[in-house]
Amino acid sequence: MLDRYVFAFLLLLSSSLTIIHASPGDADPRYRDCIRQCQETGCVGPKCFPHCTFSSDGELVGRPWYMQEPLYLQWKKWGCQSDCRYHCMLDREKENKLLNLGPVKYHGKWPFKRIYGIQEPASVAFSVLNLAMHFHGWVSFFILVYYKLPLKDEKKAYYEYASLWHIYAFLSLNSWFWSAVFHSRDVDLTEKLDYSSVVVLLGYSLILAILRSFNVRDEATRVMVSAPLIAFVITHVMYINFYKLDYGWNMTVCVVIAVAQLTIWAVWAGVSRHPSCWKLWLVVIAGGLAMLLEIYDFPPYEGLFDAHAIWHAITIPLTYIWWSFIRDDAKFRTAKFLKKDK
Template sequence: MKEPLYLKWKQWECESDCRYACMIDREKEREERGEEPIKYHGKWPFKRVLGIQEPASVAFSALNLAMHLHGWLSFVNLLYYNLPLNQDKKAYYEFASLCHVYAILAMNSWFWSIVFHTREVDLTESLDSSSAVALLGYSLILSILRSFNVRDEAARVMVAAPFLAFFTTHILYLNFYNLDYGWNMKVCAIMGVAQFLVWAIWAGVTRHPSRWKLWTVVFGSGLAMLLEIYDFPPHYGVFDAHSLWHGTTVPLTFLWWSFIRDDAEIRTLDFIKKIK
């Protein structure tokens, strides 16, 4: 029997499709008996939409990607079209290049999140995990460089080098030795908490004019991480804890880029005042 196109392009072969149908039928029987959903091969029973394995996570990941793209473009527009530039037509904001790299890594991470939640196979899981580690690791480096106002390129390399070595080793470990989900979650959680603490303390100590935005992002992200810890079955077969975690980061991403724009504008105008 010829398979539908929506199954082909996501590589849902007959065996996987039959396994999915059996899982759904079994869950219907459990629901009729008043029993709670259970995990199958470590995964909650999600209802596919157009062949998409986890539709809510895909939708929220796409929104996060769009929010990062919007934030980055608005940041670029502010830097190069609304704020003064130096004689070389470069931005005065010393951390502009770091923010550009961050934007690329963020959009890359959410892209692979979309792919992974659309169809989970070993390759997509590896790409999703690796890109997430790269983003979190770089975010930690960015928080340290900005908080300690490290502007010298050589000093930046010295600060970033040991972190980059660890993150690279961890990614290689996941891809070529053992894709350990539990261990990776611990590493990511530590990196996340570390950068939250750095940002929160720095915002308070320096009394940054937009510190409330940063504190909101830090506090909101911390609460959102609880969704990764408190796992529960998907409501209506679609919305589970992981997908809701993706959903909570959408408004936080908007606020985060708003803070970056504020920081760029404040530092640029301060620098202009000093040179006049």
């Protein structure tokens, strides 16, 4: 959970230099010449791309490449520009290695090795594992609340926040799904879907933090608290999708929501007498330490494992601990209600 919130805050710090300064890789004249020659000839050295064959008027020869193969094979394929950039990047990195120079970023990204057409394999794998961990946590929570803990006469759970956590689980699964898709293929659509899902999850998690920490159980009060935040999130998502994807503004929104949410959870963990608040502290502290990976960015080891991918890996056990806390909270609140009934 907190991994997505921490990411919003650290993204502002870690990527600000990327936003302000051009990446050294794509500013390299040799790299630019390679791109130009590739788009003119359809080749990078001995490797040629059929979908980069142009006519004299600059149009692609024949039908578009994505219409020439079955749909199940299309996900492996890239456009002419992407293939030219990728293979020119590999050539330049080989030259840099021979000169004992370290990797540099191209178009704001480290040079990753593709595996089966996947742009950032490690980040994709860890995003999928985070998704699986959230699914496991939600299923175990569902079984606990509706099959192991006592229920009311109308077969409803005593735990009054159960429905809210179900929604949270769905939004988390959605967010990690689009994270995996975005790291698989970084295009305008997948970028917007990933950013939008993160904003929605952040906004809802802030609502959930407020409702749980202040123990808001009345439905009318919940609506009054949630409505302004929901309206703002919807407006922001529409803005970045249909008007302008302003990276700076989007980061500011995410940072404000994330800091507010983290502050609420941290204060609540400190003042409450919850028997499992140590798990919440563990997630907050470990997530804070993991943030250093986003600040002290480093190139991918063997073209696969960069700081961001390792950070995704660390959030996997933190997700397990977080859902363990949620289950403990359900047990704690249910026992409290049953004690009052007696």
